[in-house]
Amino acid sequence: MDSLEKLGLSVYDFDRPDKFSFENLRSLDSLISVFSRNFATDLSGLLRMPAEVEVKKVEQVPFGSEYLEKREKDESIYVVTNLGDKEQIILQLDVGFLLAIHSKQCGGNFEQIKKVKKNITDFEKLTVEHLVENYMYPPLREAFKNIWDFKYHIERIETDPQYAKITVPQDMVALITLDVRVRTDHTQVQIVIPFLSIEQFIESLSTDNVLKNRKTETPPEQIFYLNDHILQIKRNFEVEMGVLNLSVNQLLGLETGDVLVLNEVDKPMVCHFGGKEKFVGKIGAKDGKAAVKILGIVKDVEGKKEKIEKVKESNSVLDN
Template sequence: MTEVLSQDEIDQLLTAISTGDMDSEDTQQVADRKNIKIYDFKRPDKFSKEQIRTVSIMHETFARLTTTSLSAQLRSLVHVHVASVDQLTYEEFIRSIPSPTALAVINMDPLKGSAILEIDPAITFTIIDRLFGGTGEGSKVNRELSEIEQSVMESIIVRILGNMREAWSQVIDLRPRLGQIETNPQFAQIVPPTEMVVLVTLETKVEDVEGMMNFCIPYLTIEPIISKLSAQYWYSSVRRGATTENLNILRERLATIGVTMVAEVGSMNLPVRDVLSLTQGDIIRLQNTRVTDPMVLKIGNRPKFECRPGVVGSKVAVQITKKLEDVQQDDFEELTVEGEEE
């Protein structure tokens, strides 16, 4: 394969040829010279540039979700963004973080092994101060977390892990779980010191306090899905759209969402003065409603079924008698308007 010369080498060749200091044979020897790439066997590169880029894109989504969730929980201005994504040895990562610090060991189910989420002490104590009712001003506290403070940080980390699951959803249905919180980095030996890891550094700002969050993922943990960390797989998974698998996942998630259902006996309009004068024992006469009429079962604010009241055991219940989707929604709106006018 033809080697590409640098600009300096091209300039030297042109100068030498123009002055006659180099003949054609020397020129051919320079062109045939191969570039030598230094390779450190103690720190082998296990992640390609494309895979590092994909990891960065995933955690940019994670950073946006975390910014929103922390801002809502702390009722304060929070900003999180990806500063860098690097690969290094686990020993180098452990040496780069302060001690003591808030260091959460994360179980990366269904992947094997664990990862580490490290939160800078300045950010940790600012979050705790905000949740305890303080102003969240940064303080140069250098101590281990108390049991109460550790419990507070556990709830914060659990919320953050929910954002991580969503950010990884295009690659794998990750179910990260908080294992434990350590304060001394030396006690968190999840892999051998020489093992390669990918380190995602997130710049975090809470009001005027700035710090770092570091997410460390060992290569052994991420190895089973390393082939999915490519731009081709990433963008193809985004474009897949409504596949059967995605629809099944969507149905499973929607199945757990709570929906408000109301069985409506009837309705009527009353002036505010009449509402304020209501007392126990008063009778309210409903408009256009007879005793034999069915009740309307609403899901949210939309009528969906007709039903009749009854009991099941010791509980009040309704029995669905008719599905209202066969009737146009406009018909209900017309009935409502007519009832109001009367």
């Protein structure tokens, strides 16, 4: 071995030939990171709970010996995806993750993600199709659109890895492992990309090309959507009529008919929006209905209490 190194030579492993260069794998990592962020956002919306997705590992392995032979039947779901006429990739999900999503989609709770061995039913396959086609394909297409512009569609869904063969056993594949967290539960999603499926695009899979085509600015339509969404958010607007400090003994001694004296109604009062002090206002009436006149805005900064008292005092002086 030392003599080979002196001659500038190295041993070539015919069982694990390097088809993806280091730059190819690094570019895949960058692209899948974009997919992960978008998928996490879509998954959170689907489940109505916080979800995080991040790239754990990107490596190249032989498809037969290091991928298919190390998978057990009915532990994972293999979504064989067509990219074009012959090109295919695999999206791999844990069965336990699918069952938790299926329970949520059917009106139940998102159950704890457990390691399960199960041949999924046709009804559960519909949940797989819904998840993949609506929440995985769109961010995947968006992440890779500057490298290749495939139209993803499901070829078949399997739980037996032997029926998920998409290339020859000796072909090298890029195996991308994603760590998915929903609340405190963890699971993994894997993406398998055979070299033969993307060989014609491998030159485009470079760091310079990925960075050149990546947008650094938020699209105007997304900004418009976010602004519109924020403006539609509803929160409670509450007027604090007063605060009263009572001892536990006084609280226990309260009876029906007791009167608690709060602020005078003609004094400025604190207004809350979304549970936070935002305004100082004065209660009154307009058109025969109770109303609040905003006298000042309290920003969420240090010295907020002092600002509230200052606005109250200034308005009290004006009233006098």
